[in-house]
Amino acid sequence: EAGVTQFPSHSVIEKGQxxxxxxxxxSGHDNLYWYRRVMGKEIKFLLHFVKESKQDESGMPNNRxxxxxxxxxxSTLKVQPAxxxxxxxxxxxxSQEGGYHYEQYFGPxxxxxxx
Amino acid sequence: xxxxxxxPGPFNVPEGATVAFNCTYSNSAxxxxxxxxxxxxxxxxxxxxVYSSGNEDGRFTAQLNRASQYISLLIRDSKLSDSATYxxxxxxxxxxxxxxxxxxxxxxxP
Numbered sequence: 001e002a003g004v005t006q007f008p009s010h011s012v013i014e015k016g017q018x019x020x021x022x023x024x025x026x027s028g029h030d031n032l033y034w035y036r037r038v039m040g041k042e043i044k045f046l047l048h049f050v051k052e053s054k055q056d057e058s059g060m061p062n063n064r065x066x067x068x069x070x071x072x073x074x075s076t077l078k079v080q081p082a083x084x085x086x087x088x089x090x091x092x093x094x095s096q097e098g099g100y101h102y103e104q105y106f107g108p109x110x111x112x113x114x115x
Numbered sequence: 116x117x118x119x120x121x122x123p124g125p126f127n128v129p130e131g132a133t134v135a136f137n138c139t140y141s142n143s144a145x146x147x148x149x150x151x152x153x154x155x156x157x158x159x160x161x162x163x164x165v166y167s168s169g170n171e172d173g174r175f176t177a178q179l180n181r182a183s184q185y186i187s188l189l190i191r192d193s194k195l196s197d198s199a200t201y202x203x204x205x206x207x208x209x210x211x212x213x214x215x216x217x218x219x220x221x222x223x224x225p
Contacts (some may be wrong), residue, residue, distance in 0.1 A: 031211060042117075043159065043202070045212035056210055091158060095211070102147065102211055106158040 002027065004107030006092050012113045018080040021110045025074070025094030031055075032075050033095075033104060034067060038088035049075060050097075082114045116141060119216035121203050127222045132193045136219045138186045138203030145214075147206030148179055150188045152199040153218065159202055162188075193223045 005024045013019050025032045034046040046065070047057040051072035060067070064083070069075040079086055089111050093104040120139045128134050140148075148165035163170065165177040165186055176189040186203055203216040 033211065033213075035213075042119075042217045043215040045214070048211050056212055059212065102206070103149070103161055103164060104211075104213060105161060106151075108158050 004092055004094050004105055006090075006107040006110050008110060009108065010111045010113075012115065013082055014115055015084055016081045018078065019082055019112060021077045021079075021090055021092075021112070023075045023077070023092030023107060025092070026105060028096065029094035029105075030072070030097045031095040031102065031104075032069060033093040034075070034077055035091040035093065035106075036088050037091070038085070043091065046077075079112075082112075084114050087112055087114045117216070118142060118214045119203055119205050121201075121216035121219050123217060123219060125220040125222050127224060128193055129224055130193055130195060132223075133189065133191050134193055134221060135190075136188045136201055136203075136221075138188075138216055140184050140186070140203075140205045140214075142205070142207060142214075143184060144208045145184075145205045146208045147213075148177075148186050149204040149206075149213070150175075150177060150186075151202040151204055151215075153202055154199050159204075159215075162201070190221075193221075195223050195225060197221060198223045 007022045032049040037043045045059040048055045049069045066078045089109045091109045092107045095104045150162040151159040153159045169178045174191045178187045200218040202218045
């Protein structure tokens, strides 16, 4: 079974530009999450989708970040306009519905560098 | 104070050693507990969930103490391939958002 996939693996953009990250969850996983690790900090939660609905977006840093999951399959995270502090690794994770612990499985991440 | 605290290490141990990592969490409403391992520049990989009664998976044993808000991971008979950063991760009641510790780095030496 394929794991969570993310595209691109790396992105280097200039401050003020726009970048769109994509995540494909494990097939059949209704729950999809975005996390971010900025340099020297812990991995932090950004938001959670259940199918196409945003269940929890309490971790989104500001309105320059827009996440979508049209059709409840893959998700995109757009940063517009990008700022220097947005640099970091963006991880996507997915989990099945049901089960006690809702174990989350992570993708390889997108390393974003804003210059 | 961080929500999930871990000793950053590094822990340098010889092959075959037993090593223990500890973690404390601040939110008493937390309900889900996990250990993930992360290799350099890779994604976190789920190592094991931590159950209230404690659980074991081969050489790995996890314990939870809710009263003290403390989680531990014991690795027996360390292998070179165990070298990684071990992340203590906590989930809250009613939310799926995970809170990560900053990780403990383990280096197993030949």
